[in-house]
Amino acid sequence: MAKIAHLRCTNCGETYDFDINLKLCKKCGSGLSVELNYSDKFEYLDSQIGLWKFASILPEVKEIFRISLGEGNTVLHRSKRIENELGIKELFLKDETVEPTGSYLDRSSALFMSFALMYGIKRIITYSTGNLGASLSAYSSKSGISLQAYVKQGIDLGKLYQMIAYGANVSVVEAFKELKSKEGAVVVTEYDPLVNEAKKTIMSEVFHQLNFRLPDYVIVPMGEGGLAYATYKALNELKFFLKNIKNPKTRIIGVQPEGCAPIVKAYFRSSSAVEPEITPKTRIFDLNIADPKFGNAALRVIKETEGIAVSVNEEEILDAISFLAEKEGLLAEPAASLTIAALKKLIEHKEIKKESTVVCFITGSGLKDPRILKELALRKSNLGTLIEELSGGKTLSSTKVKILKILSEKDAYGYQIWRELKEKYELNIRIPTVYQHLLDLINDGYVKKSETITTSGRKRIYYKLTDRGKALI
Numbered sequence: 025m026a027k028i029a030h031l032r033c034t035n036c037g038e039t040y041d042f043d044i045n046l047k048l049c050k051k052c053g054s055g056l057s058v059e060l061n062y063s064d065k066f067e068y069l070d071s072q073i074g075l076w077k078f079a080s081i082l083p084e085v086k087e088i089f090r091i092s093l094g095e096g097n098t099v100l101h102r103s104k105r106i107e108n109e110l111g112i113k114e115l116f117l118k119d120e121t122v123e124p125t126g127s128y129l130d131r132s133s134a135l136f137m138s139f140a141l142m143y144g145i146k147r148i149i150t151y152s153t154g155n156l157g158a159s160l161s162a163y164s165s166k167s168g169i170s171l172q173a174y175v176k177q178g179i180d181l182g183k184l185y186q187m188i189a190y191g192a193n194v195s196v197v198e199a200f201k202e203l204k205s206k207e208g209a210v211v212v213t214e215y216d217p218l219v220n221e222a223k224k225t226i227m228s229e230v231f232h233q234l235n236f237r238l239p240d241y242v243i244v245p246m247g248e249g250g251l252a253y254a255t256y257k258a259l260n261e262l263k264f265f266l267k268n269i270k271n272p273k274t275r276i277i278g279v280q281p282e283g284c285a286p287i288v289k290a291y292f293r294s295s296s297a298v299e300p301e302i303t304p305k306t307r308i309f310d311l312n313i314a315d316p317k318f319g320n321a322a323l324r325v326i327k328e329t330e331g332i333a334v335s336v337n338e339e340e341i342l343d344a345i346s347f348l349a350e351k352e353g354l355l356a357e358p359a360a361s362l363t364i365a366a367l368k369k370l371i372e373h374k375e376i377k378k379e380s381t382v383v384c385f386i387t388g389s390g391l392k393d394p395r396i397l398k399e400l401a402l403r404k405s406n407l408g409t410l411i412e413e414l415s416g417g418k419t420l421s422s423t424k425v426k427i428l429k430i431l432s433e434k435d436a437y438g439y440q441i442w443r444e445l446k447e448k449y450e451l452n453i454r455i456p457t458v459y460q461h462l463l464d465l466i467n468d469g470y471v472k473k474s475e476t477i478t479t480s481g482r483k484r485i486y487y488k489l490t491d492r493g494k495a496l497i
């Protein structure tokens with residue numbers, strides 16, 4: 025294992041003695057990197073479980089304190105169908121959806137919780153946008169250390185369910201305050217130096233799985249920017265240990281959602297300093313990070329590797345979820361399918377050469393986000409009414425469903441709908457009742473007024489289905 029030398033600021037370079045309570049640089053507030061004195065050569069230890077196969081490049085933890093739920097060692101899929109579709113030479117998907125709690129952060133929880141055990145910590149406090157809290161909850165069960173998780177409203181439901189099921193104590197807060205560690209309790213967040221350090225093992229693993237070669241591009245999602253930095257660190261370690269590495273140049277591509285893309289904006293400003301996003305607005309909750317702690321570091325490593333920073337919009341992200349699921353049988357959460365959305369965009373814009381080898385990190389499972397799954401199902405299937413009912417939504421009466429069916433064939437006015445209900449469905453109701461149903465359907469967002477046409481001096485208001493109505497029917 026590697027002994028910790030010190031913590032180094034990823035922005036200003038200031039160094040500090042290692043302290044599990046020190047999370048950010050005292051000078052500039054940026055994320056810290058755990059710098060190591062590598063004693064051994066880099067070896068992949070098959071005899072060890074989970075993350076600990078990479079013990080030779082991880083901060084030292086005595087074996088009796090090492091915790092694992094079998095994280096890491098995830099599949100690297102060759103994606104032939106997407107290669108053909110996009111016309112790219114080689115595409116690999118690093119499938120972190122199969123981690124014990126469905127997220128790449130299980131690697132981080134394994135390392136942090138093992139340190140916590142080694143330091144005799146009894147209680148962990150976290151504030152999390154979702155995945156880290158869910159992951160730490162599972163590892164706190166395994167280690168017997170209690171966990172207090174603070175989450176914000178809007179958290180993905182699946183992640184909240186996970187935390188509760190694993191037995192964490194969960195509280196909902198309006199905003200995350202910079203919590204301080206208390207006696208016997210330690211705070212852990214996504215930008216924690218140990219949490220970030222573990223993320224580098226994804227790239228190290230990819231290198232082994234590609235038979236000791238490196239891809240031309242690696243595409244990673246960016247929230248705090250830590251994964252981009254950790255990937256760069258892994259690439260440097262590989263070059264340090266393996267002098268004759270083939271194709272040493274791997275470009276790092278970092279992706280953010282359009283509604284919250286402070287690192288991408290700095291990249292396009294050609295600035296070396298990331299400015300906080302003033303009004304972040306994205307439903308990709310895990311990437312809604314206005315002031316990324318590894319932002320400047322991520323920007324620097326993208327530039328240094330001649331990579332690219334790119335943002336994608338929500339439509340592109342939803343399309344990418346479907347694309348990945350339909351082409352590869354891999355169901356990713358929105359924050360993870362971002363990398364596929366970026367790949368498509370960059371190939372279309374000819375920013376990635378087609379004769380390249382590309383690796384996309386798929387960082388988390390789609391099963392964690394029932395709301396997005398429902399939205400996709402409504403867009404893609406004709407089982408809308410059943411889905412609404414099963415998911416506890418509004419159940420529409422059979423008359424309303426019939427009105428929607430009539431409107432799915434053509435736009436129609438009130439009397440016409442009344443007549444069709446009578447003739448087609450043998451339904452005898454009064455005309456005012458039809459208008460009441462139409463009003464309800466408008467209020468629920470399934471129907472809207474389309475146009476008013478005057479025929480023989482009589483005004484007729486036509487009704488049509490909204491996109492929501494079309495999806496439902």
Ligand SMILES: [Zn+2]
Nearest residue numbers: 033036049052
């Ligand atoms: Zn600093």
